[in-house]
Structure formats: C-alpha cells, structure tokens
Amino acid sequence: MAGEITGRLQDGKVRVGQAAISELYEQGYFGKPSGNVLELSLVEAAYLLDRSKIKVDSEGIELDFKSFFQLSSALEKGLEIKYVVYKDLRERGYYVQPGKPDFRVYPRGGHPGKTAAEFYVFVLSERMSLPLQELVEATMLAGQMRKKLMIAIVDEESDITFYEARKKIISGRTDHNVQGGMATLLDDRVMLWDPDASRGLHKHGFFGKLVDERLQLSLVESAYLLDRGLIKLVDRSGASVDIRRLMEQARCIENDFDTKYEVYRDLRNHKLVVKTGFKFGTHFRVYKNVESLEKIQHSEYLVHTVPKDHVFLPPVLSRAVRLAHSVKKQMIFAYSDGEVKYLEIKRLRP
Template sequence: MKAILDGSTIRIGPEGLSLYEQGGYGRPGERGLNLSCEEALYLIQRGKLEVEGFDFESLLMHSVNQPENGGTFLRSYIVYRDIRERGYAVQRGPHDFRVFRRGQKPGKGTTQYLIRVLSERDPVAFPILIREVATAEHMRKNFVYAVVDDEEELTYYDIRFHRPKARESISLETGISAVPMGFSAMVAGEGAILLESLWFGTRLDQNRLILSPPEVLYLLDQGLLSFSGSLIDRNGYYASALSADNELNEKLSVYSALRRLGFTPRTGYKFGHHFRVYTESNSHSAMLVHAITEGAEIPISTISRSVRMAHSVKKKMLFACVQNEEIVYIEFARIKL
C-alpha cells in the first residue's frame, strides 16, 4: 500500500481505510486515511506500507529529528510497537497513547489504558501526575506509565488513587505522662503498657517505652500525652524534632491521617520508606507509604526501586502527597499489559 508524508502525518488514499477497519490503524480523513509516524513505521516493518521517498530508517530519522518531538520519538515508537505486538489497537490520545481493550478497535471499541511514555531518567512531577490520574479516573480508564530504559526495554506501571477504608480504632480515655528524651520521649509504668497494646512505641526495657517524634506529636495533638518534669512544651519539642528531620511536617501529617483511619503506621526505614502500615491486622503490614510535599518531583528510577521493594515483600507502594489538609494517596504497581 502506497502513502505520502504530509507534514507530520502519513496519508493514504481511500484504499487505506481497510487498515482502519481491519486493524484499527490511523484516523479516517476526507481523502482517505491519516497515520501517525509510529503507525506508519510499524506498518513498514511489517511489509504492509510504502512511504514515498522514505524507507524505515529514513522515516525514523526524519521523525526523531522533528523539533516538536523533543527527542522522545524513538521511545514512543518502541512503546507503540510493543503494545501493538501484545495484540492491542492503539492510537495517539489525550496523554501519549490510548489503548483499546484487547480485540476491540477505534470507532466501536472502548479505551482501557491511557499511556504516558517516560525514559528511565525522567522525573515524576506529582502535581502533573495527580491531574493525569484524575483525568483518567474521570474517563473511567486505567492510567499507565510506560518506562523505556537505556537498553530499550519496557516496564509498565499502573497508577491510581488509593482511598483507604477506615477500620474501627481504639481510643484512649486518660492522658499519659512522658519525659522528653532528645528527639524521642519515654513513657513508663501503666502508660507504657497501654500504649504498647495500641502499637505505639518500642520497648526500652520491661518498664519503659520509647516513642518516635511522629508518635509523640500525634499523641500530644490528640491531648493523650503530656510532658512531665520538663520545661519543654509541644512547640519546643516540635522545633527540636524538626531541626533533626526536615521531612517531619509531611511525615506527621500522613502519620496522623493513617492513625485517624484506625491503621497502625510504624517506621518503614528498613524498606527505604517512611512507614510500613498495618491495615487489617497488626500481624502483617499491607502497605509501604512515603510522605511527599504537594509539589514533589521524584525520579522514576527511584519510584521503580520503591515498587520493586514493595512487591518483593508483598506490600502495596503508596506515595502520600500532602495537599493542605488533604492527603492524596497514589499507588504504583508494576503490571504486564
């Protein structure tokens, strides 16, 4: 089948409509079928198309060098080809690609995935990501990152909002006295026993419990803890703890929100994250949660390591974005299309 290059579009006459009807390629126009360069290259590789004045290599080079592609065309083509070879119809869409349900095609089918293409060195700007996930959710589609590494291999990540369901929480009826100990605080006696039963703190010995800064501040803010035998108050303790941990604000916001849901957040340091979170029971943590600021940017390579770690220990990987008084939980999961 013969085609010509017209700007950034490959045009075929009316005979090209069979490609659309049978395989979901291109978009019908007034004079035939309009193909994207990704579609044309794929069809050339499969021996189904000839573009006047170009072979595969020269058309690929032409597309890569177009200023509007910003040097990203090659990885876009690699993603397009991979999705096609997995048996899906795919078109340019509101993100980078829209992928139809397997066996369905444009015109009659339903879009299943909205795909954004990244390289392994790209940063993830969470304000943009949250908007894109919200758009996909509004359209009732799955939002996916297709990440192309430096060896041109692909990894797909399903990204969605996670809305935790609260479980019944146990409340304290009496205040407990604590002694500030640097950036921590110590509770002794009956108070230590009670807090430990609610999964606060770590045992120092049989009679004493050590509380972490988020635990201390949460209990102070709830009016369940007070300092005894010390001139330091909540604000003084907070200032001291903040001087040692510049992520304390975000961690405290997320810790408090998780506690209000009836969950048990504990340090996730050994997993490389802020919290491991127990949701259904306190015998196995279900999630790893990392608190981030509203405007956070994180390299996709860092997120990749996080997702792999979470998968290896059978947990969900969530980034908790602190937006004013709201916490937006974004879940990343590696998938196979």
C-alpha cells in the same frame, strides 16, 4: 501485498489514500480516517513500514526504514521510546491509537468502535523526570474519562516497565484511645517510663517499641499522642513540653517533619496503624488492623510522604514500587494540598 499502499509524509503525518482505510483501519485500527484519507502518526507509519505494509515517500523520494526513522525522530521528540512502547503493546495483541498523553489502549478483545479504550498511556524515558502534579492531573483526567492511567517507562536499553497510577482512599479498623502518662523527651525519641502505661499504649494501637518494660516512642508518635492528650511530656530537666515545642525540636531533626506528621495523623485518624517503614526505605508501613500483638498480620501498605511539588525520578520510583511488590505491599505516595491525598503506583503486566 507488501507495499501496495504508499503514504506521503507531510506536516508530521503520513497520509494514505481511501483505499487503505479498509485494509489498515478496518482490519488493524491503524490511523485516523479524515475525510477520504487515512492519517497515520509517525509511530504508526514506522511500524507499518517496518512490516512492509506500506511504503512512504517524501517529496517524491521513497524512504527506507532507516531514513524514515531518522527523519521522524528529528520531527517528533521522544519518537524512539514511543515506538518501542507502541510496538510492544501491538505485539502483545492490543489495539493502540495515538491519543493523550501518548496512546490509548483498548482492552483485550476490544477495538475502536466496539469498546471504549481502557488505558491512557503516558510514555517516559528513565531519564526524564515526572512531576507529582503532572501525574496527579493525568490520573484525575483518566479517572474522569473512566480510563486507567498507564505509565510506560523505557529504560536506557529500551526495556519497558509498565505502571498504573491511581488515586487511593484508605482506611482501617483499629481504634486506640489509651492513656499513656508521663514521658521524657530525649534527643530524637521519647521514653515512657511507667510499665503499665507502656504496655497499654503498645498493645492498643501498637505505639512505640517496648525496651524491657519501658516504651520508646518516635517523634511522630509522640506528637500525635501529645496532641490528643494521651501522654504528658517533659524534658530532661522536668520542664513541661507542649506540642508547639515538640514540633519545633522535631523540625530541627527532620526537616520534613510537618508533612510527615500531617500524613501520620491523617492515617491514624482513618483508624490505620502506622509504624516506621525504615526497613523498606519508606516513611511508613501501614496496617489496616492490629488485633493483638501476638499475631500481627503483615502490613498492607508502604506509604511515603512527598511534598506537593515533588518530582519523581524514574529509577527511584522503580525501586520503591519494586521493593513494595517484593514484600507484597501496595506502594502509596502521600502528599498534601490542604488535605492529605494518596496515590497508588503499582506494576502492571499487560
């Protein structure tokens, strides 16, 4: 039946007559019925044209795939990458409709009229940047509509990687309230000298690292313990160091110290155990529970702190999520807009 249906390209849409509604819409959920015509998006029309399901003419001239595709890609920004994603999802057996931000995808076995869409899809080239705020808004919008947010990133060779982004609420079960004692601020770390206090803080709450019998604490750990009154801090000359002075010195060493500390404190206050994520290239690795140092479970989360106005670059995002996945942890980005919030980004395999 190839090409019995002819659509007309006009105003960035391809319109086919009423007769096509039963074949294209009712059988395949292509397009959007509008009065007595069916409106196809350029992506849908390219897909149908390539499968010889329709013909397309523009001002009386029939367009072959190449001409239609070149024309369409000039009319609609990013058409090439949307086409790649649309085609991929269709060929996996999903019903896909144009929508906000780019597509709506129905759950397997579902279709328009029968079920609600499961995903909102956001299509992105690996070269585009993705502002955190845009991602957060899309996540919230999807959440309000009870959809999930799918991000489809098309790399320069037109391979697609799918992600899901969602708001995350995390908390743990580890209490800690152990007195530490007197510690000395060195260049970029803190040394607690007393062996008993060192063991205590390390055992309950998994603070610092024991180097022989002494505990080396990181700046962020020290700030937290100092702020909660669990250690006392002096400098090399023996002069007392308060939280304000510690924060000042820490800021000189790490310029994102404040955000990092805010997130550390929030995680600890939610009874999570927080350690450096350096080996994974993130700020923190996070445990829900550390019952004893002899049998430490693997950490559940990698948490990376980003400023509120952060802009994700797809290759960097890809690396972080891939690495977290390879060590069986969840990748979580933390930011603060007055309160600390968490965004999980994970790989999807639709």
